[in-house]
Amino acid sequence: QVQLKETGPGLVQPTQTLSITCTVSGFSLTSYYMQWVRQTPGKGLEWMGFIRSGGSTEYNSEFKSRLSISRDTSKNQVFLKMNSLKTEDTGVYYCAREMGPHYFDYWGQGVMVTVSS
Amino acid sequence: DIVLTQSPALAVSLGQRATISCKTNQNVDYYGNSYMHWYQQKPGQQPKLLIYLASNLASGIPARFSGRGSGTDFTLTIDPVEADDTATYYCQQSRNLYTFGAGTKLELK
Numbered sequence: 001q002v003q004l005k006e007t008g009p010g011l012v013q014p015t016q017t018l019s020i021t022c023t024v025s026g027f028s029l030t031s032y033y034m035q036w037v038r039q040t041p042g043k044g045l046e047w048m049g050f051i052r053s054g055g056s057t058e059y060n061s062e063f064k065s066r067l068s069i070s071r072d073t074s075k076n077q078v079f080l081k082m083n084s085l086k087t088e089d090t091g092v093y094y095c096a097r098e099m100g101p102h103y104f105d106y107w108g109q110g111v112m113v114t115v116s117s
Numbered sequence: 118d119i120v121l122t123q124s125p126a127l128a129v130s131l132g133q134r135a136t137i138s139c140k141t142n143q144n145v146d147y148y149g150n151s152y153m154h155w156y157q158q159k160p161g162q163q164p165k166l167l168i169y170l171a172s173n174l175a176s177g178i179p180a181r182f183s184g185r186g187s188g189t190d191f192t193l194t195i196d197p198v199e200a201d202d203t204a205t206y207y208c209q210q211s212r213n214l215y216t217f218g219a220g221t222k223l224e225l226k
Contacts, residue, residue: 035215037217044217044219044220045164045207045209045217045220046217047214047215047216047217058214060214094163094164099169102152102154102211102215103154103166103169103170103209103211104154104156104164104166104209105166105169105175105176107163107164107165108163109162109163110163
């Protein structure tokens with residue numbers, strides 16, 4: 001069955017870089033867009049960006065300058081990297097599979113990230 | 118950006134109908150489809166897809182849930198409401214990239 005699971009550091013210091021891995025099973029990354037969504041106390045659910053089935057990416061302009069999404073199809077993994085973290089980036093980060101057209105049919109359990117010194 | 122507006126909370130009695138609204142500041146219709154979707158989120162859990170393209174029930178979702186609307190006005194209806202339905206409900210548009218509403222918390226009277 002379809003499964004997604006995020007793994008990440010939990011605690012990150014301000015100005016540092018956040019790295020989260022989403023490991024998927026039950027489907028191929030070359031057949032679906034993969035999304036990243038975060039949920040913060042300040043802004044609620046916020047779309048961050050996606051990687052297409054073909055490997056190209058698109059980002060929310062709010063994060064464009066500091067966000068990078070990539071993947072390793074051989075390992076069934078999608079990666080999120082975001083630099084210059086601020087305390088406002090504290091929240092839960094989710095990966096989700098996009099089902100055409102444009103809705104998210106499966107979500108990971110999320111990983112809580114706290115930005116604090 | 119397309120902004121989605123939801124009421125913060127709604128209280129209904131068990132067995133009654135709950136109607137949750139979502140209004141957008143731009144039309145989210147395109148070539149016959151309304152790019153509006155609904156999710157349920159319970160505390161400590163990830164969002165769960167309920168309705169896609171305004172009115173289509175997602176797999177495994179009970180028929181008590183339904184969605185309707187077009188253009189800029191959409192509703193999610195739960196009828197009848199059960200105790201397990203207490204959660205926060207989010208609308209999401211995908212007409213122009215993706216944005217979510219702030220959520221409506223459904224509580225029981």
